[in-house]
Amino acid sequence: MTPVDPPAAAPLAGITVIALEQAVSAPMCTRVLADFGARVIKVENPVGGDFARHYDDVVLGQAAHFVWVNRGKESVAIDLKTVGGLDILHRLLSSADVLVSNLAPGATARLGLSPEELAARYPSLVAVEIDGFGRDGPLSHKRAYDLLAQAEAGVCAVTGTAGSPAKPGPPVADATTGLYAALSIVTALYRRDVTRGVEKAGASIGLSLFDTMAELMGYHLTYARHAGVDQEPLGMSSPAVAPYGAYPTADGHTVVLGTTNDREWQRLATTILQRPDLAADNRFRTNTGRTRHRAELDAAITAWCTRHDLADIQRIADEAGIGNARYNRPSEVVAHPQLSQRDRWRDIDTPAGPIPSLLPPAVIADYEPPMGPVPALGADTDRLLSEIGCTAGEIELWRSTAVIGGPVPTEAVT
Numbered sequence: 233m234t235p236v237d238p239p240a241a242a243p244l245a246g247i248t249v250i251a252l253e254q255a256v257s258a259p260m261c262t263r264v265l266a267d268f269g270a271r272v273i274k275v276e277n278p279v280g281g282d283f284a285r286h287y288d289d290v291v292l293g294q295a296a297h298f299v300w301v302n303r304g305k306e307s308v309a310i311d312l313k314t315v316g317g318l319d320i321l322h323r324l325l326s327s328a329d330v331l332v333s334n335l336a337p338g339a340t341a342r343l344g345l346s347p348e349e350l351a352a353r354y355p356s357l358v359a360v361e362i363d364g365f366g367r368d369g370p371l372s373h374k375r376a377y378d379l380l381a382q383a384e385a386g387v388c389a390v391t392g393t394a395g396s397p398a399k400p401g402p403p404v405a406d407a408t409t410g411l412y413a414a415l416s417i418v419t420a421l422y423r424r425d426v427t428r429g430v431e432k433a434g435a436s437i438g439l440s441l442f443d444t445m446a447e448l449m450g451y452h453l454t455y456a457r458h459a460g461v462d463q464e465p466l467g468m469s470s471p472a473v474a475p476y477g478a479y480p481t482a483d484g485h486t487v488v489l490g491t492t493n494d495r496e497w498q499r500l501a502t503t504i505l506q507r508p509d510l511a512a513d514n515r516f517r518t519n520t521g522r523t524r525h526r527a528e529l530d531a532a533i534t535a536w537c538t539r540h541d542l543a544d545i546q547r548i549a550d551e552a553g554i555g556n557a558r559y560n561r562p563s564e565v566v567a568h569p570q571l572s573q574r575d576r577w578r579d580i581d582t583p584a585g586p587i588p589s590l591l592p593p594a595v596i597a598d599y600e601p602p603m604g605p606v607p608a609l610g611a612d613t614d615r616l617l618s619e620i621g622c623t624a625g626e627i628e629l630w631r632s633t634a635v636i637g638g639p640v641p642t643e644a645v646t
Contacts, residue, residue, distance in 0.1 A: 241599045242269020247421065249330040250275060250321075251305070252312075252345075254282045256378065256403050257362045257441065258334035259301040260410025265330070265417065266304030267592040267601045273324060273616060274302065274607065278309040278637025281609040292584035299606050301410075303580050303589060308617070309610030309637035312343055316635040323620045325354055330417055334362035337373050347436035357434045358420040360413050366440040376441050378403040385445035390452050390471075394464040409444040413437070468559075474522040475500070475529040478559055485542040486559035489533060489549060494518060496554060503552040505536050581605035610638010 247270040251262045266272045276282055287295040311317040325331060333340055340361060350359045364376020382388050382405050392398030420435035427433045456462055469477035476490035491497045501511035510532060516522050522529060537545060542558060549556040579586045580603050592601055613636050617627050630636045
């Protein structure tokens, strides 16, 4: 297949990705690949498509999750439970570089897309399957969503406050697994290129939400294993360092201040708090001691912050070389000057009209991410099928028998 007008300097120009995806984890992976110039063909069920399309309707009648992780893709609506649908999928795979999936447990095997079958039929294909708990083990059969993986891996137990566990706001299991998947794909493509001509140069890659969350829990698991205790969650603080947290200001805001080493603590105590007695106190000399006496330090910092406005606190902290931040709500981050003054927003097309979307985090010299449109369900079906050699008669037959669908227009909410 020929990529659709990729940017000249796109790192992944010429790479075609087939995505059997839904929700966030796999779509995040393939959106990252699209941001780097890959062609991503999203295969969706003709009836409803990716279920994340219907989570809400706040974005001109479209779901916020969906428009977030599905820009820059083409949508083909195929019923993979039909013989014709599977035939179309294999025609797509025959000239693809990557397959990404995150279907329910066992779904790819039932479709004849197990790692063994894919390796035999497409030896140069990089096939990535994202699931909840891994390909084997006692939980491999279970469905898993972001919250379930976080709970199972202990993430919720270290978030929130003591007695009130919480799920982190962003879908960190889904998003982080998607990012690990994208990294794994780029690594496998590199290996494939440097071993070109070697038999079976493709790759079969499995990632699970649980394993990714266990990796992110590295500090907490290491501490629990060696100390024999579970650290209590501390809300907007960390059990690892002190002082480190959120404090009220005189003008009704919240400032976040923190130290990460002994030298910073000395500057905070003497230069900012004007408390040489705290700086000289042996109880607070090391981070270990400060974490044991966290409450006393928080009380001293709170007393100082409540006598100063946010702007003054941040100016004084900056001058002292102490890390600080303002506590913001999402609606405040939308208008954040650090985004607007650095031109981090771009308009992208959607079926219901243009919307602003953030550029990907990586800033690559001389490369402007394509920021392609969010596709309507099945919007590219006929064109893609024609590209892979399907005749007009085949396309008409498949549509009349519901093997394929779309395009389905999305009306803006008025």
